[in-house]
Amino acid sequence: MPNQPLTHQVALVTGAGRRIGRVIALTLARAGAHVVVNYGRSAQEARETASDIRALGVESLALKADVSKPAQVRRMFQAADREFGRLDVLVNNAGVFFAAPWDKLSEKDWDTVLGVNLKGPFFCAQAAAHLMLRQGSGRIINIASLGGLRAWPNHMHYCSSKAALIMLTKCLAKALGPKIVVNSVAPGTILFPGEKPSAGQRRSLPLTPLRKAGRPEDVAQTVLFLATTAEFITGQVIPVDGGQSIG
DSSP: OOOOTTTTOEEEETTOSSHHHHHHHHHHHHTTOEEEEEESSOHHHHHHHHHHHHTTTSOEEEEEOOTTOHHHHHHHHHHHHHHHSOOOEEEEOOOOOOOOOGGGOOHHHHHHHHIIIIIHHHHHHHHHHHHHHHHTOEEEEEEOOGGGTSOOGGGHHHHHHHHHHHHHHHHHHHHHTTTEEEEEEEEOSBOOTTOOOOHHHHHHGGGSTTOSOBOHHHHHHHHHHHHTTOTTOOSOEEEESTTGGGO
16 A cells, blocks of 8 residues: 555554544554554454454454553553554544533543543553653544533533543643654544434534534544654644634
């Protein structure tokens, strides 16, 4: 395959068995990377993603780990290190999203969302950084959200987790530079083929500058940019939202 800037490099993508995580994993594989496909519950989908990646001529390994559990995270990175001996790119994509009115938001809901969306990325970054510093370089990309930049009252737990993830990105960039760069991507409304926008999305999309929803490939290509050619960018959040965050 021509133009493979990640040849001989290794990437680990959390929540990569399905949806945007799968698209990101395949995009990195097409760029030449060997890819570790993390999953929590989507075992069959993760195995299929890994198989599709291997069909592209690179190696892939599907590893189960609940990213909100630091012990499982450590075991996953140890397994990846045994298999590949290096790690160049970490994409913290695994996330939990559901609505809950403020007066119905339970402690369990709060802990579940913050555990996966914030605690998980930190402990994955911590484990990844040890491997990256050993080789002297690496890139960490956190998948945040428009919800980390805008207030959605029925998603307080989610918005709080993604806003904190954006700040975590900045803190990690300062702590891990200059050898490791850390950035985040904040998707807006992203629809897969055949999906219909919700009533709220139908109202909001015509008011955005680009007046349309994005595709998962829009997110994946931004991740690829940050994983490859973005040599002088760190600690930043890049909205992929059709301009929704500016108006």
